[in-house]
Amino acid sequence: MTTQPHAIRNGLLLGTLGVVIFALTLPMTRLAVGSAAAPQMSGVFVAAGRATVAAILAIVFLAVTRAPSPKRGDWLPLGVVALGVVFGFPLFSSIAMRHVEAVHASVILGVLPLATASVGAWLHRQRPSAGFWACAGLGTALVVVFAVLRSGQSGLTLKGADLLLLLAMACAAVGYGVGALLSQRLRADHVICWALVLGLPLNLPIALAEYPQEAIKIEAWWAFFYVAVFSQWLGFFAWYRGLALGGTVRVSQVQLLQPFLSMVFAVPILGERLDALTVGFGLAVVTVVFVGRTMPVRNTLSTSKPTPPLGAKSS
Structure with missing residues (x-):
């Protein structure tokens, strides 16, 4: 069955909402952990603590919505989502x-x-067109070039922190993809909630052990609670539902806007400057995303013709 245009449109809107929420994650995380010169909370506490707070909220939400327990075959994918x-x-x-x-x-x-x-594409056995991959590659190149230009003299060097970010990126990609697949048979908000519940037995003791003993600035605590409630929980309600409705391959390209939104949010939070370079590259990425969403995507299990423009996938 071909995905309907209105479902794709709603998926893109929800995906964009999720990206707006996630765009604050890096600035807020930076505010929570501080810098090497002025440290605040440890990265381990922020990671385990945000998941613990979100898991407690998830338990309440699952109870209020009377969520049925996942089927036996869903627990392994939920574990993959939790790991990611x-x-x-x-x-x-x-x-x-x-x-x-x-x-x-x-x-x-x-x-x-x-x-x-x-x-x-791999999970849904899809084959995006060459035009789609060209747009995705061009959009990614624009993001990278812009970020390199903004990084100044620091350049693009693979230091220890960069390798950690690459691992984080890989984990997120897998978690997003598997979560979107699960959201086609489970409620999207229940997917992230069950994944958080799975992680609670490990995250809770780590969070308690890593709880900061020194004084922490109030703004760091506000940042922590943002990444716990919004980045780790509510943002996934919109994101997974958007991926399920509009297709993971297509809706995921909305993430190309995330670095630019992060820059906008970083102006009041971290004191960064918004200039013409940011606006110019942001408009270029918006254009590429718009063009990319019109490109056909083929289901490799089907012998039918590729889906027309705006058709994200077949299922």
């Missing part, structure tokens, strides 16, 4: 953000949309 977006991405990115600025982190994480699309 409950453990891997928060841990690796939180540790890395102590040592790199948000702008530099966007250099590495700028390839996340392409990674997510690749995972989605």
Whole structure:
């Protein structure tokens, strides 16, 4: 059955909402962990603590919505989601953000949309057209070039923090792709909730052990609660539903906007400057995303013709 245009449109809107929420993650994480010169919370505490807070909220939500227990075959994919977006991405990115600025982190994480699309295409057995991959590659290149230009003299060097960010990117791509697949048979909000519950027995003791003993600035605590409630929980409600409705391959390209939104949010949060370079590259990426969403995507299990423009996938 071909995905309907209105479902794709709603998927893109929900995906964009999720990206807006996630765009604050890097600036807020940086604010929570501080810098090497002025440290705040440890990256391990931020990662485990945010997942613990979100898991408690998830338990309440699952009870209120009377969520049925996942079927036996769903627990393994839920475990993969937990490893990707409950453990891997928060841990690796939180540790890395102590040592790199948000702008530099966007250099590495700028390839996340392409990674997510690749995972989605493999999981859904889709074959995006050459035009789609050209748009995805061009958009990713624009993000990387922009971030390199903004990084100044620091350049693009693979240091320890960069390798952690690459691992975080890989974890997020897998977690997004598998979560989107699960969201086709489970409620999207229940997917992230069950994944958080799976991770609670490990995250809770780690969070308690890593709880900061020194004084922490109030703004760091506000940042922590943002990444716990929004980045780790509510953002996935919109994101997984958007991926399920519009198709992982296509909706994932909306993530190309995330680094630029992060820059906008970083102005009041971290004191970064918004200039003509940011606006110019942002408009270029918006154009590429718009063109990319019109490209056909073929289901490799079907002998039918490729889906027309705006048709994200077949199922």
